Amino acid sequence: xxxxxxxxxxxxxxxxxxxxxxxxxxxxxxxxxxxxxxxxxxxxxxxxxxxxxxxxxxxxxxxxxxxxxxxxxxxxxxxxxxxxxxxxxxxxxxxxxxxxxxxxxxxxxxxxxxxxxxxxxxxxxxxxxxxxxxxxxxxxxxxxxxxxxxxxxxxxxxxxxxxxxxxxxxxxxxxxxxxxxxxxxxxxxxxxxxxxxxxxxxxxxxxxxxxxxxxxxxxxxxxxxxxxxxxxxxxxxxxxxxxxxxxxxxxxxxxxxxxx
Amino acid sequence: xxxxxxxxxxxxxxxxxxxxxxxxxxxxxxxxxxxxxxxxxxxxxxxxxxxxxxxxxxxxxxxxxxxxxxxxxxxxxxxxxxxxxxxxxxxxxxxxxxxxxxxxxxxxxxxxxxxxxxxxxxxxxxxxxxxxxxxxxxxxxxxxxxxxxxxxxxxxxxxxxxxxxxxxxxxxxxxxxxxxxxxxxxxxxxxxxxxxxxxxxxxxxxxxxxxxxxxxxxxxxxxxxxxxxxxxxxxxxxxxxxxxxxxxxxxxxxxxxxxx
DNA sequence: ACCTGAACACCGTTCAAGT
DNA sequence: ACCTGAACACCGTTCAAGT
Numbered sequence: 001x002x003x004x005x006x007x008x009x010x011x012x013x014x015x016x017x018x019x020x021x022x023x024x025x026x027x028x029x030x031x032x033x034x035x036x037x038x039x040x041x042x043x044x045x046x047x048x049x050x051x052x053x054x055x056x057x058x059x060x061x062x063x064x065x066x067x068x069x070x071x072x073x074x075x076x077x078x079x080x081x082x083x084x085x086x087x088x089x090x091x092x093x094x095x096x097x098x099x100x101x102x103x104x105x106x107x108x109x110x111x112x113x114x115x116x117x118x119x120x121x122x123x124x125x126x127x128x129x130x131x132x133x134x135x136x137x138x139x140x141x142x143x144x145x146x147x148x149x150x151x152x153x154x155x156x157x158x159x160x161x162x163x164x165x166x167x168x169x170x171x172x173x174x175x176x177x178x179x180x181x182x183x184x185x186x187x188x189x190x191x192x193x194x195x196x197x198x199x200x201x202x203x204x205x206x207x208x209x210x211x212x213x214x215x216x217x218x219x220x221x222x223x224x225x226x227x228x229x230x231x232x233x234x235x236x237x238x239x240x241x242x243x244x245x246x247x248x249x250x251x252x253x254x255x256x257x258x259x260x
Numbered sequence: 261x262x263x264x265x266x267x268x269x270x271x272x273x274x275x276x277x278x279x280x281x282x283x284x285x286x287x288x289x290x291x292x293x294x295x296x297x298x299x300x301x302x303x304x305x306x307x308x309x310x311x312x313x314x315x316x317x318x319x320x321x322x323x324x325x326x327x328x329x330x331x332x333x334x335x336x337x338x339x340x341x342x343x344x345x346x347x348x349x350x351x352x353x354x355x356x357x358x359x360x361x362x363x364x365x366x367x368x369x370x371x372x373x374x375x376x377x378x379x380x381x382x383x384x385x386x387x388x389x390x391x392x393x394x395x396x397x398x399x400x401x402x403x404x405x406x407x408x409x410x411x412x413x414x415x416x417x418x419x420x421x422x423x424x425x426x427x428x429x430x431x432x433x434x435x436x437x438x439x440x441x442x443x444x445x446x447x448x449x450x451x452x453x454x455x456x457x458x459x460x461x462x463x464x465x466x467x468x469x470x471x472x473x474x475x476x477x478x479x480x481x482x483x484x485x486x487x488x489x490x491x492x493x494x495x496x497x498x499x500x501x502x503x504x505x506x507x508x509x510x511x512x513x514x515x516x517x518x519x520x
Numbered sequence: 521a522c523c524t525g526a527a528c529a530c531c532g533t534t535c536a537a538g539t
Numbered sequence: 540a541c542c543t544g545a546a547c548a549c550c551g552t553t554c555a556a557g558t
Contacts, residue, residue, distance in 0.1 A: 016473070032522085032523090033522090033523095055549085055550065055551080056550085056551065056552085057549085057550075057551085065523075065524095066523065066524050066525080067524090067525090067551095067552095068523075068524070068525085068552085068553090069522080069523050069524075071551095071552075071553095072521085072522060072523070073522095076551080076552080077551065077552090137401060138398060138401060141397060141398060141401075141447055141451065146474075148479075151479045151480070152479075154483065155479065155482055155483075158482055158483065158486060159482070167489075168485070168486055168489030168490070169489045169490045169491055170505055171486050171489075172486065172487075172490060172502050173501075173502045173503075173505040173506040173508075173509060174506070174509060176441065176444070176445055176502060176506050177437070177441050177506040177509050177510060179444075180440060180441045180442075180443070180444025180445055181436065181437050181440045181441050181444075182440075183440070183444050184436070184439075184440025184441075184443050184444055185436055185440055187401055191401065213276070219408075219411045219412075219415065220411070222415055222418055222419070223414065223415070223418065225428070226418060226428055226431050226432065227432075229427075229428030229429045229431075230428070230429045230432060231429055241433075242432045242433045242436060243433075245430055245433040245517075246433040246434070246436050246437040248433075248513075248517060249433060249434060249437050249510065249513035249514060249517055250437060250509065250510065250513055251513070252512070252513040252516040252517050253508075253509035253510055253511070253512040253513030253514075253516065254509060254513075255516070256512040256513065256515070256516050257505075257508060257509055257512050292541085292542090293541090293542095315530085315531065315532080316531085316532065316533085317530085317531075317532085325542075325543095326542065326543050326544080327532095327533095327543090327544090328533085328534090328542075328543070328544085329541080329542050329543075331532095331533075331534095332540085332541060332542070333541095336532080336533080337532065337533090
């Protein structure tokens with residue numbers, strides 16, 4: 001979590017408080033920093049060093065500026081992280097016809113298909129973003145996540161699920177089942193990938209190292225048996241299969257119960 | 261996340277490094293602190309102040325002791341948090357016949373039933389613990405979570421899913437679908453409850469406040485429509501229904517695809 | 521309008537010293 | 540064996556001051 005809140009504070013979101021006015025009046029040259037540059041540098045740092053390695057001072061150094069300059073553009077560290085969070089949500093490609101007129105939405109748009117394909121597509125896009133930016137998961141837990149890109153994503157997910165044939169009052173359950181699953185799956189996958197990068201190992205190398213470090217622990221016998229049953233291939237291939245079949249399960253469940 | 265790791269460190273887990281030897285040799289009186297007391301105080305503080313409000317100095321003050329005393333018993337803050345994490349996992353009641361001989365397991369045991377009932381039971385126990393201790397979710401993302409209680413829980417979850425009739429190679433998918441869903445659901449629920457406590461509002465009060473604060477935002481029209489379709493009752497009742505039906509979907513999916 | 525510098529109240533942890 | 544105190548290298552943020 002952001003360590004900014006030493007004591008519990010009122011907790012306003014960037015999206016609920018008016019933003020700092022854009023500088024650069026008239027036709028003057030921009031002086032150096034601006035909102036876009038700051039958020040981009042923030043995401044770069046977060047990708048490179050992780051959430052724990054990120055600090056306002058570190059960011060300022062990266063921008064070649066003194067520690068306090070950033071505060072001219074951004075109210076707090078938390079607000080900045082909310083901006084980075086929503087920027088990352090904007091990297092999720094959305095099925096084209098699901099995108100309503102959300103102001104500030106930066107999503108790229110993908111091809112339309114039937115609802116199962118759209119669901120799989122959204123899920124895999126979401127997963128990819130979570131893996132690409134491992135700092136996303138903790139931030140989503142920490143903040144409200146109601147920025148324009150997050151809202152557009154939620155609306156797209158709702159629009160897709162609407163075509164599943166489930167009655168409206170069952171949609172929240174189905175949405176939670178699918179997207180909480182993807183969140184957890186992508187979170188674990190992203191953390192593992194980050195761990196690999198940090199250790200300088202490939203995913204398969206680290207995986208086998210972990211497996212063999214638990215070799216003599218009988219509590220893990222059953223887990224090992226199941227993992228072996230899952231069959232060969234690389235870690236990545238196993239994960240693709242697990243992910244795809246879990247979505248198949250969810251879709252099958254929806255198809256089974258939508259008639260009631 | 262624990263801010264202990266300013267720079268990236270080797271990342272050993274408590275469960276992978278031998279513990280500090282228990283003090284109190286012979287029959288001497290315990291001098292003051294001990295492992296159990298420290299973890300208990302840690303959980304009390306985490307419940308009361310949240311993860312962001314917890315610090316080693318704060319804990320020491322709570323224990324009536326100087327800041328550095330705790331370090332006699334515990335290697336780092338991260339190790340201490342791992343101990344608290346597993347202690348919380350130990351609060352999950354497990355279906356009795358699923359518990360193998362995991363050393364150090366503190367779980368209480370629950371009645372046996374058919375696999376659907378056992379699954380629902382485990383899911384709801386897991387959910388309750390996540391809600392009771394909102395600091396659990398971020399810690400589970402941060403650490404390996406391979407303490408004795410976590411392992412016993414995973415083994416129980418596997419044992420229950422084994423009875424679903426799914427072939428072994430499909431078990432990881434089904435387990436991920438169900439328990440990642442519960443994790444996300446319980447995380448959101450726990451955060452909302454904590455927010456309510458902090459604001460001094462009931463869940464329904466805060467909920468209606470949030471809804472009405474988004475009243476004039478057309479991007480939320482569709483969400484609002486769905487929420488209204490979901491029907492009346494308290495926030496808690498809506499959540500129970502959503503949770504139960506999401507599990508129904510997962511179970512229906514498993515039953516639909518287990519024959520292949 | 522935009523940026524700086526010093527300062528405040530915090531962190532986790534090391535290390536030498538006390539009893 | 541157990542606990543303390545001072546110190547180090549960090550935080551986020553405030554505030555008065557510079558240009």
